């Protein structure tokens with residue numbers, strides 16, 4: 001059962017195509033700032049409750065990112081491993097046609113699990129309006145994931161966090177959990193700014209060297225051997241060893257629930273930037289805050305993707321996207337960290353208050 005509160009959800013639309021078997025739903029959480037933006041998740045187990053939680057996260061993320069967009073998310077119940085391409089296309093297009101009464105007027109779709117640019121092409125074609133979704137292929141005006149907008153934003157959030165703590169990125173040490181789209185780009189920009197990468201992990205484990213890992217060589221190792229743990233030198237370990245690394249900064253860029261309450265004692269970072277979604281609970285963040293470790297929350301730090309998606313929606317290009325990601329992530333991270341300091345809260349509490357204030361001010 002979805003819980004309703006003062007924020008939303010405003011509308012839940014359930015759709016079904018008896019002929020083709022498509023079953024799906026859209027949860028439009030809050031549209032006070034603009035049409036709700038959020039992904040389409042296609043899994044066999046996706047539920048209205050799961051989608052409602054994601055829609056709420058999008059409400060906060062878009063509000064803090066300062067975009068004229070609300071929060072929404074949708075789901076299609078289907079197992080794409082058991083479908084041919086033609087069957088998947090038929091399901092996505094049936095879903096697109098069924099939600100046309102709210103899309104794009106109240107909901108603008110985007111990729112999420114098992115939905116990428118090809119599916120967004122099908123979705124936009126079935127809707128008939130190119131503005132029905134973002135994450136489309138380049139030939140339809142899309143801004144591809146491979147540009148690394150989220151990792152670029154995570155880097156700028158980290159830069160603001162470091163400055164907030166009186167640290168210069170040049171010479172600072174950092175570790176990155178996950179070396180995929182977000183982690184790779186964040187680590188690249190950090191390295192370009194003069195920071196020293198001392199540990200990196202992926203699904204196979206972690207590689208650490210207090211004297212520094214060469215970013216280009218590490219990227220080459222990941223590309224050629226499929227894992228950072230095959231890097232030529234340094235100490236390899238288990239994935240969770242990343243939490244015990246001695247570095248000024250940790251950038252999370254892989255799994256949810258990475259940090260548990262029991263890890264707080266052994267952690268010695270000064271700053272953690274949450275590039276991944278929900279790497280820890282709010283309670284754990286509060287414990288780290290009490291310990292003096294600054295945590296920049298996920299929906300503040302990793303909003304580069306939604307900002308890029310907004311630029312695509314407005315018909316903008318690559319340069320405009322990078323400029324806006326830098327500007328908005330820098331501005332909003334500063335606002336959140338200063339608000340947290342002034343009001344004596346942890347940053348997530350301050351960011352949630354900011355998001356609510358922005359939504360309520362737009363009555």
Ligand code: NAD
Pocket residue numbers: 150177178179180181182183201202203204239253254255256275276277302303305
């Ligand atoms: P990705 O699939 O490109 O990369 C994930 C990386 O994590 C891979 O290198 C994988 O090997 C590694 N990994 C998996 N299990 C691990 C473990 N136990 N320990 C360490 N590393 C592990 O994914 P991504 O797009 O980079 O997304 C990473 C996180 O960022 C996810 O939480 C995602 O929801 C979040 N996020 C991504 C974007 C985006 O635009 N890509 C936007 C917002 C949030």
